[in-house]
Amino acid sequence: MAYLPDMEILMESTIMEQVLARREEYDYRRYVAEDIRVALSKDNRTLEDFGALLSPAAMPFLEEIALKAREETRKHFGNSIYMFTPLYLANYCENSCVYCGFNRCQKIRRAQLKAEEIEREMRSIADTGLEEILLLTGESRKMSDVHYIGEACTIARRFFKMVGLEVYPMNTQDYAYLRECGADYVTVFQETYDSNTYETLHPDGRKRVFPYRLNAQERALRGGMRGVGFGALLGLDDFKKDAFATGTHAWLLQRKYPQAEISFSCPRLRPVTNNGVIGGSLLHESELLQVILAYRLLMPFAGITVSTREHAHFRDNVTGIAATKISAGVSTGIGGHQECQEETGDDQFEIADTRSVSEVYSAMKERGLQPVMNDYVYV
């Protein structure tokens, strides 16, 4: 998994070494009930407390942890829930990630939106009232190069107040270019922080280069992005260790770049057909909730997003406790946000919550939450 010649190496950064070392040392079997009580009694929790909250010892305390998490969420966010939707610009991909619907070996319809199609899609999304958008592509620099993504950001600025990116990792100067084009934050899922499992699940393609992906958030911040998002695909490997690594990664980067706005996503591996390679295990909802609560207590000021991989019932409840951001009106295919317009490209994953923007908005209000379309100024 050596760096490719055009991949930037952050020579002086020790973030990756620290994250991997701590993940390796993390032994969740050694925590006991008293560790949980100590973690809950503090205002400022350490990585050690975080480790306790992710451990099996925390499970009997889930209700107390949830109460504490809700208190922290209220202190930092009030009752606000931020709304957004993803827009998949393209699903061309040169990787063959075993668990992904866009895997280049999959026989799916491939498509990429042209500029005028991007504009039409964005206008349709903006008409639903949303003011924040997340732009995604598959990993193909040939088909969806940085300038293509930059053009999409420029178009997005005309329709939206906040523009996020969840695209392939790139060098600092490319992030700086995209920031100038109008992007505000970058999310990269490490999938798993176990480099051996990672290698097995990413047999070829640029994504195979584990350290380049892991250091993406730091390059994004150096390129001027306001915020960065973290996440592991929970269930690919030991989810406790991967969640621990995710939290550690975010925590270390925030200490190094204090102005960075940090957010977590918590994608949970769902059943994958024809899977003979993925050795991890699927999480129960209670375990996913445990992870979300632990992220909240480690970094009370971080945003936490819950995606449409989860059902409405779970999403509605967790937004009242610890999650602060929710997607709505979601399509993970290419095209299809306009009425009477079919998708031209196939989906990345199956959506479990198909509610529209207005339906999710109403659901939040009914629970006494305050849906917020925008809380940001691009400066």
Added chain:
Amino acid sequence: MLEGVKDSFILGGREFTSRFILGSGKYSLDLVRAAIEDAGAQMITLAVRRANTNASENILAQIPEGVTLLPNTSGARNAEEAVRIARLARELGCGDFVKVEVIRDSKYLLPDNSETIRATDILAKEGFVVMPYMYPDLNAARDLANAGAAAIMPLGAPIGSNKGLRTKDFIQILIDEIDLPIIVDAGIGRPSQACEAMEMGVAAIMVNTAIATARNIPAMASAFKKAIEAGRTAYLAGLGRVIEKGACASSPLTGFLND
């Protein structure tokens, strides 16, 4: 209030008789309503980034006439960003008052005093009524006053912490040495803490989280109003001496001179 005494303070040419200012970082319509009806707020802050929305529940539409809007530059990480946000506030019709909030630490949300001073200097020259949010430091407060600030807004404790007047001694220094209204902002968690600050002689209190997260928002807003009035009345009435050690004889040491 003391009978027959009109007690007000002036900011930006406007007179305020209420010393309760509502912060709106944690915002809801209930909170705004309670602040005005139950706490008598005459000034409400507004994050410009929050008003930067097409949504129908734009806070701008909820502020009644007669209440002064105080837009804040939250989201700014340096002086240049604060200045841009302040100008945007003006374009949105928020008036000339601006609370400068420059924060480049997403964990504790502590203000950056030096960037705040730079922003204050620029904005004051552009005719804004500048109210800077700052970490209580006398040198920075003097620089802010010299830069044209209309008031000084030191924090009591980190935003959202509800920890009260952790910086009490340093706020007292500002009250004693700076000839501008001192308005405690951030960290006030209980009405008793607001009362305590008013007893010290601060001009006003800004509260948000303590009310927004209360079980009964209108009742808590009302409690804060009463606490602020009580503290102010006590300050005007003149608090008695606090004797740190021993007692104080009613016949002092030099009483013999009168024998």
